[in-house]
Amino acid sequence: MYAVNNVLGLSLEEMATFDKILEGSLALAMEDNKTSSIGQLNKMFETFADYVDIDQRLADRINNFQISFVNKNEDHMAFFGGNLTGVQVVRFTVDDLNRFYSDVIGIDDVEIEEQLHALSVINTERIVSSDVFVHICMWLIHKFMTSKLNKKTIERTIQSLNLIILYKFLTSLLFNYFKFPADPQIAAATYAQLSNKFAIKQFGSWSALLENRTKDICSEQGLHYKTIYNYMDDDAILYAITDTQSRIRDMLKNIYSEFMKTYERGNKIRTSSNSFEFEGEEVLKDKTKNLGSYVNYVYSVLPERNTFIKPEILDALEGVVHTAPRKLVEQTLEWVSDNYRYHSSKDIEELVKLTLLHSFNYLSDNRTVMKNNANLINLSIRLKGIYMSSKTNDAEIKRIRELSEKIVRKATTTKNNSLVISVRVALLLYIVIRAFTMHYYSG
Known part of the structure; x- marks a missing residue:
């Protein structure tokens, strides 16, 4: 800028004035360009x-x-x-x-x-x-x-x-x-x-x-x-x-x-559900003998996580109990496996025995469920309604709910009562399915 001013032959005072005028003009031009895209x-x-x-x-x-x-x-x-x-x-x-x-x-x-x-x-x-x-x-x-x-x-x-x-x-x-x-x-x-x-x-x-x-x-x-x-x-x-x-x-x-x-x-x-089938009549031919074998089978697989917990059964349960978060169901099953034979063994054993006894009694009273090859997912849907029913006078069901809720609250940190109920139902259904797939997983 000073080179231009020198060519013009301006004094220092005139150069300063010229600078201000030029700077102002540039500023106005920039402002005009800026506001052209505004409004x-x-x-x-x-x-x-x-x-x-x-x-x-x-x-x-x-x-x-x-x-x-x-x-x-x-x-x-x-x-x-x-x-x-x-x-x-x-x-x-x-x-x-x-x-x-x-x-x-x-x-x-x-x-x-x-x-x-x-x-x-x-x-x-x-x-x-x-x-x-x-x-x-x-x-x-x-x-x-x-x-x-x-x-x-x-x-x-x-x-x-x-x-x-x-x-x-x-x-x-x-x-x-x-x-x-x-x-x-x-x-x-x-x-x-x-x-x-x-x-x-x-x-x-x-x-x-x-x-x-x-x-x-x-x-x-x-x-x-x-x-x-x-x-x-x-x-x-x-x-x-x-x-x-x-x-x-x-x-x-x-x-x-x-x-x-x-x-x-x-x-x-x-x-998965196509694999979860069982011979209903065979299960109930000798209810006392078969009940004991299924209960003992669950007891035998409980201590080993990988043997007890089957991802495909969890997949199937997600379709039955939509409101039970899989993560909480897995936590509960892992806790049951880890604590079996320790301080909570009595509660776990009683829950398994009562749950399977109830399922046997239900099948005995509802033999149409077992026509030909009965699908365990269909059975689970029926049992879910019983487990979730808010009103019951059945002492057996009341005890099953009490034990399963106690276990879920110990196994998870959730304080949400609705989630506890959903996970409790998923736990009970898992026990039933895992028991009745004994022959499937035993080869």
Whole structure:
């Protein structure tokens, strides 16, 4: 710069003044360049959608659209009111879009889309961040946030708009993951297996989950609230859109992963269960003699973990007792194996003997269960109902429950009563299956 000044023949004082002028011009030029990519979205909407009246009537139409979408048909009502994933067909159709544009907003979406995609900040190859429907909803949220309407109307309407965006994202993702309706039993088993880290498990229904998700934009403490309220930072607005979709996508991806694990486990269960068959009549020909042999067999395999605990039986039980976490069931069985013949041997021996005695008595009273080759999984399902029944006057069952619960509480650290009950049932069923597969595992 001084070289230029010297060529101009300026004094030191004149050079300093020139420097300030030049620096100011550069700063202004940089600021102009910076602001050229700020507020493009807001300016475009204010220019081409200025005829949209942000009033109570529009608010009512938006709120009614949101409610009607949830109650659109039986599938929609069942899905949003429930917690299963992939079972019901829920779609955001072209008819829904057209009704929103024409009947609810009264907007020319074709013109808006042309203007939106012409902006330098928009990359049309990015489907989510260039979606005209989502942009219109986001802009409307901004307009209601900054409107003069009463607070209750504003809060209700921006939540409805946010929910409509989430419906659009979620239904599109559901279509990608579940091309055809999922098996309700697998979906129910999947939900039962989910831990509380899954949002759907925390909130109990899709409606409650999505309403909570709106806090990112609707709540003043939300991650994107200021961005949408000000509506000037184009990059931040695009991020708010993609982040909202990404959170729903990641959540659904994780549920789908668990769904596929449950599905594959179900196939394995069906394969395993074919091996778990026993000759019911043979077992009961001499009940006293056979009972003793099965009880002694279990006693003989108990001390050795690898002999007592069979992964394929655990696989099968996961399909019978969905609510019993496999890890806790394994911990219980390991504890039983490790503590047999030690300080807890009397409780373990009594539990094995009583459980098998009860199963023999049940088979004796219900001989139709044993027709031809009876499948042990089917027997387990029947016994599960007895073990889980909250009301019983059977002293034998009461003692079995008392002993099994005592063992589960010692074997695991869980304080959750529901989990204790589920693991207790799984333990009892494991003892029955392990006993009646004596010949299978003995070669």
